[in-house]
Amino acid sequence: MQANPAEAAPVIGRSAPAPSDTRGKHWISAEVKRLEQESRFLEEELQQLEKTEKLSAGLQEFLLKVESVPDPLLPETTGPANTSWDRWFEGPQDTQGCRCLIL
Amino acid sequence: MSFSELKDRHVAATAMVNTLRDRLNQKRQQLLDTDVAGYAKSQGRTAVNFSSTDLVCCRTLQGHTGKVYSLDWTPEKNRIVSASQDGRLIIWNALTSQKTHAIKLPCAWVMTCSFAPNGYSVACGGLDSECSIFNLNSQVDRDGNLPVSRVLTGHKGYVSSCEFVRDQDTRLITGSGDQTCVLWDVTTGQRISVFGGEFPSGHTSDVLSISINSSNSNMFVSGSCDATARLWDTRIASRAIRTYHGHHGDVNTVKFFPDGQRFGTGSDDGTCRLFDMRTGHQLQVYSQQQANNDQDVPIVTSIAFSISGRLLFAGYSNGDCYVWDTLLAEIWAFGGHRKVI
Numbered sequence: 410m411q412a413n414p415a416e417a418a419p420v421i422g423r424s425a426p427a428p429s430d431t432r433g434k435h436w437i438s439a440e441v442k443r444l445e446q447e448s449r450f451l452e453e454e455l456q457q458l459e460k461t462e463k464l465s466a467g468l469q470e471f472l473l474k475v476e477s478v479p480d481p482l483l484p485e486t487t488g489p490a491n492t493s494w495d496r497w498f499e500g501p502q503d504t505q506g507c508r509c510l511i512l
Numbered sequence: 513m514s515f516s517e518l519k520d521r522h523v524a525a526t527a528m529v530n531t532l533r534d535r536l537n538q539k540r541q542q543l544l545d546t547d548v549a550g551y552a553k554s555q556g557r558t559a560v561n562f563s564s565t566d567l568v569c570c571r572t573l574q575g576h577t578g579k580v581y582s583l584d585w586t587p588e589k590n591r592i593v594s595a596s597q598d599g600r601l602i603i604w605n606a607l608t609s610q611k612t613h614a615i616k617l618p619c620a621w622v623m624t625c626s627f628a629p630n631g632y633s634v635a636c637g638g639l640d641s642e643c644s645i646f647n648l649n650s651q652v653d654r655d656g657n658l659p660v661s662r663v664l665t666g667h668k669g670y671v672s673s674c675e676f677v678r679d680q681d682t683r684l685i686t687g688s689g690d691q692t693c694v695l696w697d698v699t700t701g702q703r704i705s706v707f708g709g710e711f712p713s714g715h716t717s718d719v720l721s722i723s724i725n726s727s728n729s730n731m732f733v734s735g736s737c738d739a740t741a742r743l744w745d746t747r748i749a750s751r752a753i754r755t756y757h758g759h760h761g762d763v764n765t766v767k768f769f770p771d772g773q774r775f776g777t778g779s780d781d782g783t784c785r786l787f788d789m790r791t792g793h794q795l796q797v798y799s800q801q802q803a804n805n806d807q808d809v810p811i812v813t814s815i816a817f818s819i820s821g822r823l824l825f826a827g828y829s830n831g832d833c834y835v836w837d838t839l840l841a842e843i844w845a846f847g848g849h850r851k852v853i
Contacts, residue, residue: 437518444525450713450751451532452791455539463543464793468551472839473794474771478820484566490662496607497570 537757540792548786549841550596558839567835567844575611582624583637586631587678587692593634595625601636603648606620615646616657624673630657632680635662635698637671643686645698664696670702671720673774677746678727685732687719693734697745705749707734708742711750715742721765727772727787732814733789735763740775743789756787758794761790767812776838786838798824798836799845 430488481494513521545767546554555759578598585592585606597741599620603613621639643664644708653659669689677683684696691714693707708714719739725731731753735741738758742752747793761780768775769786774795776783784798801809810828817824817838824836835844 421721426682434515434518434622437515437522438513439519441525444522444529447531447713448525448528451529451536454754455536458536458539458543458792459545461791461793464788464791464795465546465551468548468795469776469792470550472552472555472557475821475839478822480818480820480822481824482567482818483560483820484562497830498715503745506741 517667518673519656527836528534531559540732543791544793548839548842552839553574553848557839559842560838562844563589564834570773571606571609571663573602575602575608575614576600578620581622582636582673584625584627584634584675586627587629588631591625591627593625595622595636597621601625601634603634608632613648613658617658618644624674626684628676628681629678633676633681633698635674635676637664637674640767641667641670641690643667643671643674643684643696662698662701664694664698664701664703665805666694667692667799670852671717672718672720675722675724675732677724678726679716679729685722685724687722687734691717691719691736693722693732693744695720702783705746707749707752713742713755718763723766723768723775725768725772726770731772731789733766733768733775735766735777735779739763739779739781741775741787742765754789754792756792756794758785758787758797759783761811764812767768767815767817770817770819774821776815776817778815779827780811782809782811784812784815784824784836786824795839796841798826798838798841798843800834 477487479491519830532626534710569826576594576596580594580596581648583592583594586657590606592606594602594846596621597618601615601617602611604611616638619638619640623638625634625636632649633645634645635643635645644660645665646658646663647661650658667686667690671686671688673687675685677685682699684695684698685693686696692709694703695705697704713739715734715736718738719734721735723733728744733743740759741756741763743754745753759777759779759781763777763779765778766775770840771792774788775788776784776786782800785794786796787794804841810830810832814827814831815824822838824838826836827833832845
């Protein structure tokens, strides 16, 4: 946005704007646009929130879903047993493992 | 418009944004009628009951000589890539603990790594502000080093996190200290989209972590030093889909829940949180807050969910690793690491 030469002309009681005022104007103008855009986003979000259900509404489905997935890290989990898990819990075939250090 | 009129408009716009944020917070609080643990207890659920023989360490992968900052599994869950500030990526056969590759990095200050879905490439990034791609099948050079097959340049800050898009070997998403996330075409090295930056609704501070939705790879979430997490659609770079507030400090780590409908976060404020992706609700806070508030609460540095999502593993800055029952918000500690995870 170019500075309006008429606005840059000295006004009685006020000195001409310094170069830093012009840079400040560009920055403030961009900031205003950003803030106004953000306001629009926030208003949209408020409208969406008016139609959003309470937190508790989805929790029954959430609990049942989590509990229905077999999980090998749980002490007890829903079946059937998955034999491919056993290879991890049997321990490495080479008990020494590979312990070389990378220098 | 005169400078003073612009300043007045700036004051008014700032006030409007603050008012709207307050209204949003209030409306959201009204909708938070319970949390996951409160509801689960009301339904008669009890916490997972670990004994001392559960969750024992079955593999220790030794070889790095510096801090391990990041690791990633192949989709088949049989190999791991780890990144360390000893200046190496190591590829491990996770079942046998054997190392298959030890890749010397052009920049030792690596912060993140990722395995490509096809298992043939790995990516890493760090303080050099670049993301380097290595093809594991390449011929080594005469010094015995695997050459870099592609460098993704363009970030104006460190690369804190990277992840290949799961069903597309050619696409990668990065998060950066320059406050943006970027979707890359790895074959050309070009940026496809930039998320944040000069557009509004982007992060206002460093991006520390990203996580791609395993159920819908068009969606990813980012965590930032601005204390928020943001949800992005890779097809819409111009704005974040949603911003998730709640944390009181840097969001160091974000991870999608296995069902792809929620995600977890870990923060400098010492808590982990679970958010609903679609509604934006903060479903649960996982906090070790001590009764004596003079004690420093260790920060959360990394998180991961078990395959069902019932368990949330969290690493803390004091070297502790805890596992949370995500439904009942109860916690177990187990040792192993001697320093920060």
